[in-house]
Amino acid sequence: MEYKWLEWAKKIQAISQAGLTFSKDVYDLERFEELRKISVEIMADYSGTEMEKVYELFANETGYQTPKLDVRGAVFQNNQILLVQENYDGAWSLPGGFCDIGLSPSENIIKEITEEAGYDVNVKKLLAVCDTHKHAHPPQPYHYYKLFFQCEIVGGSATSGVETDDVQFFSKNHLPALSQNRNTEAQIHMLFDYLENPNKETYFD
Known part of the structure; x- marks a missing residue:
């Protein structure tokens, strides 16, 4: 669920970034820069984060702002799904990034699957395209689209990577604590639906 202040800050940031990209008038550029500063102040004040850090992570881009693209792999084996333990938070997620x-x-x-889980895979099908705004992810400073691909193992072995501490397969009803920024339990259950119903159409939104 989005907090209103976060939604407003992101919208102001997107408008200011577009204005700074396309405007030629020096006074308009000053106004858009002021809008960007306001968006950073909102984010810093409500999140308790230092202004410099917010500028670095939230207002450091140029060009027209669009959603960021995140890919996640659904790899099944013996009716279980492959998850990796993120060393960032100790929780589990589908391999990807x-x-x-x-x-x-x-x-x-x-x-991503090779780097995070050690397996070589082939991509079989695009299962879903999810907008993080429409799913139960924690509030985040960016807007993401998540692409979930069904993949099959063709080689390699379970090996953790630089960003992961463990690699395991889990059944639908015995999932570990999930890294909610990366994937939700409802999304994992949705992927199991594709395992049980391979002709199911691609989900979007």
């Missing part, structure tokens, strides 16, 4: 420039979404998820 932000898309790198120069790689397609499917190439990104192949890379």
